[in-house]
Amino acid sequence: MSSFEGQMAEYPTISIDRFDRENLKARAYFLSHCHKDHMKGLRAPTLKRRLECSLKVCLYCSPVTKELLLTSPKYKFWEKRIVNSEVTEMYFLSRFLFQGNNGTVLYTGDFRLAKGEAARMELLHSGGRVKDIQSVYLDTTFCDPRFYQIPSRGECLSGILELVRGWITRSPCHVVWLNCKAAYGYEYLFTNLSEEFGIQVHVDKLDMFRNMPDILQHLTTDRSTQIHACRHPKAEEYFQWNRLPCGITSKNRIPLRTISIKPSTMWFGERTRKTDVIVRTGESTYRACFSFHSSYSEIKDFLSYICPVNAYPNVIPVGMTVDKVIEILKPLCRSSQSTEPKYKPLGKLKKARTLDRDSEEEDDDLFDDPLPVPLRHKAPNQQTVHPEVFSTTAVSENEPGKLRQSTGCHKAESMQSSLVANFVDCEESNSESEEELEIPASRQEDLSPVTPSQQKADREVPQWEVFFKRTDEVTDESLENCPSSTEAGGSLSPKLFSDSDGDSTHISSQNSSQSTHITEQGSQGWDSQSDTVLLSPQEKNGGDVTSLNKTGCRPRIKETVPASHLEQNVLCPKDTHSDLKSRDQDITVVPTVGEPTTLTGREHIPEEKSLLNLGTNADSQSSSDFEIPATPEAELPKQEHLQYLYEKLATGESIVVEKRKCSLLDT
DNA sequence: GCGATCAGGT
DNA sequence: CACACCTGATCGC
Numbered sequence: 001m002s003s004f005e006g007q008m009a010e011y012p013t014i015s016i017d018r019f020d021r022e023n024l025k026a027r028a029y030f031l032s033h034c035h036k037d038h039m040k041g042l043r044a045p046t047l048k049r050r051l052e053c054s055l056k057v058c059l060y061c062s063p064v065t066k067e068l069l070l071t072s073p074k075y076k077f078w079e080k081r082i083v084n085s086e087v088t089e090m091y092f093l094s095r096f097l098f099q100g101n102n103g104t105v106l107y108t109g110d111f112r113l114a115k116g117e118a119a120r121m122e123l124l125h126s127g128g129r130v131k132d133i134q135s136v137y138l139d140t141t142f143c144d145p146r147f148y149q150i151p152s153r154g155e156c157l158s159g160i161l162e163l164v165r166g167w168i169t170r171s172p173c174h175v176v177w178l179n180c181k182a183a184y185g186y187e188y189l190f191t192n193l194s195e196e197f198g199i200q201v202h203v204d205k206l207d208m209f210r211n212m213p214d215i216l217q218h219l220t221t222d223r224s225t226q227i228h229a230c231r232h233p234k235a236e237e238y239f240q241w242n243r244l245p246c247g248i249t250s251k252n253r254i255p256l257r258t259i260s261i262k263p264s265t266m267w268f269g270e271r272t273r274k275t276d277v278i279v280r281t282g283e284s285t286y287r288a289c290f291s292f293h294s295s296y297s298e299i300k301d302f303l304s305y306i307c308p309v310n311a312y313p314n315v316i317p318v319g320m321t322v323d324k325v326i327e328i329l330k331p332l333c334r335s336s337q338s339t340e341p342k343y344k345p346l347g348k349l350k351k352a353r354t355l356d357r358d359s360e361e362e363d364d365d366l367f368d369d370p371l372p373v374p375l376r377h378k379a380p381n382q383q384t385v386h387p388e389v390f391s392t393t394a395v396s397e398n399e400p401g402k403l404r405q406s407t408g409c410h411k412a413e414s415m416q417s418s419l420v421a422n423f424v425d426c427e428e429s430n431s432e433s434e435e436e437l438e439i440p441a442s443r444q445e446d447l448s449p450v451t452p453s454q455q456k457a458d459r460e461v462p463q464w465e466v467f468f469k470r471t472d473e474v475t476d477e478s479l480e481n482c483p484s485s486t487e488a489g490g491s492l493s494p495k496l497f498s499d500s501d502g503d504s505t506h507i508s509s510q511n512s513s514q515s516t517h518i519t520e521q522g523s524q525g526w527d528s529q530s531d532t533v534l535l536s537p538q539e540k541n542g543g544d545v546t547s548l549n550k551t552g553c554r555p556r557i558k559e560t561v562p563a564s565h566l567e568q569n570v571l572c573p574k575d576t577h578s579d580l581k582s583r584d585q586d587i588t589v590v591p592t593v594g595e596p597t598t599l600t601g602r603e604h605i606p607e608e609k610s611l612l613n614l615g616t617n618a619d620s621q622s623s624s625d626f627e628i629p630a631t632p633e634a635e636l637p638k639q640e641h642l643q644y645l646y647e648k649l650a651t652g653e654s655i656v657v658e659k660r661k662c663s664l665l666d667t
Numbered sequence: 668g669c670g671a672t673c674a675g676g677t
Numbered sequence: 678c679a680c681a682c683c684t685g686a687t688c689g690c
Contacts, residue, residue, distance in 0.1 A: 001680080001681085035681070035682090036681070036682065037680095037681070037682090044670080044671095045669090045670085141679085141680085142679085146678075147678090147679090179677085180681095181677075181680065181681045181682055181683095182680080182681045182682065183681085183682080185681090233677095233683070233684075235677085236676095236677060262677090263680095264679075264680070265678090265679055265680065266679095267678080267679085290680095291679095291680090292680080292681090293679095293680090317679085318678080318679070319678085
């Protein structure tokens with residue numbers, strides 16, 4: 001369960017995966033995926049009211065997330081306020097990378113990345129090197145030595161396929177029920193099963209996938225299939241009586257023979273031999289290994305690779321404490337690894353400021369100073385916000401050719417001061433106040449969007465600068481003032497399965513590791529296992545990464561990835577005029593969004609960015625970089641640092657050199 | 668009546 | 678073990 005409060009110390013004016021409390025004041029929202037624990041407050045009346053008053057407030061999420069979100073009427077009010085942030089959907093994970101004056105910050109969302117895979121993620125690299133990441137807000141669900149290793153996705157999928165095969169091939173009346181807990185996230189499992197056996201998977205509803213053909217084709221509402229993933233509150237009880245959640249108990253008058261497979265996380269210690277990706281828990285019940293999150297060793301591998309200055313846990317595993325988790329993360333962060341001086345994030349440049357900043361801003365200077373260095377390593381959600389000024393740039397990878405940048409500098413007012421003012425000026429009136437400028441329609445069109453529906457939204461897209469401003473527009477008071485809104489086993493081969501009691505294992509993960517075949521397929525999911533590789537968008541047919549590959553196109557493993565050229569991918573909001581100014585100073589949001597679930601579909605979006613990645617490389621990064629591991633350990637003298645400095649020097653910006661200190665969350 | 672929270676269960 | 682919900686009870690508005 002995510003305990004992330006929604007705000008990042010570096011960019012406190014935006015909120016991610018949390019929409020309550022302090023987050024009600026955010027200038028922009030980001031949703032990484034549609035799991036309830038990441039949607040807290042998203043449909044609350046208070047937020048809804050705020051939207052009605054603040055026309056600039058938008059929600060950034062991937063098309064797939066948008067699609068799933070809007071399937072529920074409860075979230076319909078967001079429809080016109082959703083901005084497509086999809087960029088590199090090839091990752092199965094949903095993550096956002098923010099690049100701005102306060103440093104490059106990565107919010108991982110929930111993710112699972114196999115060892116070594118970070119090296120293939122273009123968004124994390126620049127110029128053949130790992131980017132200089134100031135902070136990472138990490139999915140630490142399994143950041144506990146107890147969860148040292150979790151069988152790879154490919155291994156797990158392989159085990160499930162074999163289990164299913166051993167059952168459904170016995171007779172048409174032998175059916176399996178996939179007892180899935182979460183609403184989304186198992187799509188890759190369904191699509192792989194469907195593809196493998198040529199049988200669609202029965203689900204209760206599939207309208208949410210209506211625009212995701214690659215998933216849709218593998219699902220059905222016809223209960224006569226042999227593979228079910230339907231759900232019902234009393235499903236377990238039904239199952240006891242050989243009744244599936246959808247109610248059927250027989251086929252052609254012949255009683256069904258059913259087995260249930262419950263995807264659940266299985267983990268193994270550092271030295272334990274990994275085995276049993278499938279465990280038999282009863283006469284006709286099994287548990288199959290399945291994880292949405294990275295294992296302890298995967299987390300460490302990932303973190304040591306990106307080597308950020310700071311790492312903040314988004315989740316505190318049960319039985320752990322924040323301090324303990326931090327103790328684990330800290331040694332993997334830069335400050336503790338080398339003594340080299342590191343450069344602090346630069347504050348906004350004066351030069352940039354003058355250029356970008358809106359004239360209206362009053363006390364810009366007050367906030368000019370570079371952020372106090374080490375961004376506070378306080379808790380992720382720090383209440384005290386420092387006023388900061390910065391310009392933002394959003395790049396959309398979608399349209400390679402069109403890069404829109406928006407830059408602007410804003411300084412933030414202190415919360416108090418801005419509250420009222422903003423509320424009055426901006427929120428109450430639909431017309432944008434000075435701060436929130438209207439974006440020329442033409443410009444907006446340029447933004448990345450894609451789907452028709454989105455275009456509309458895009459038009460209303462607020463300017464990035466606004467988001468990052470520190471002003472808080474909403475106060476309780478203001479909220480109140482707003483107008484109220486109107487609106488069986490036994491027969492299976494012993495080798496394959498083991499009884500939960502113990503001993504026997506069945507489908508060994510070790511063996512399965514060889515099944516590259518399966519693994520490949522598995523790569524579609526968001527998380528790729530060790531052998532799986534990230535797929536490029538194209539492979540998916542424009543579809544989602546996740547799941548799907550199967551449809552016709554088999555994912556190739558080792559694809560080089562994606563690319564998100566960060567620089568290119570920016571979602572960009574407004575401001576054309578300031579365009580290319582000092583890019584460095586702008587905040588770039590590079591959402592690499594994917595549904596954690598496997599849905600990363602972009603199917604509904606035609607042109608898609610599929611092209612995005614591939615082709616163009618933005619700056620210095622070339623796709624070839626993937627193949628080249630970016631010397632993880634090479635801590636320092638990074639070229640990028642030098643390059644960074646050169647750029648700063650070239651633009652006349654000031655550079656602050658900081659002595660390296662270890663400052664991982666100072667708590 | 669609704670939402671938020673907690674407990675409990677799958 | 679944990680997860681990602683669900684349900685139901687309680688409390689407050």
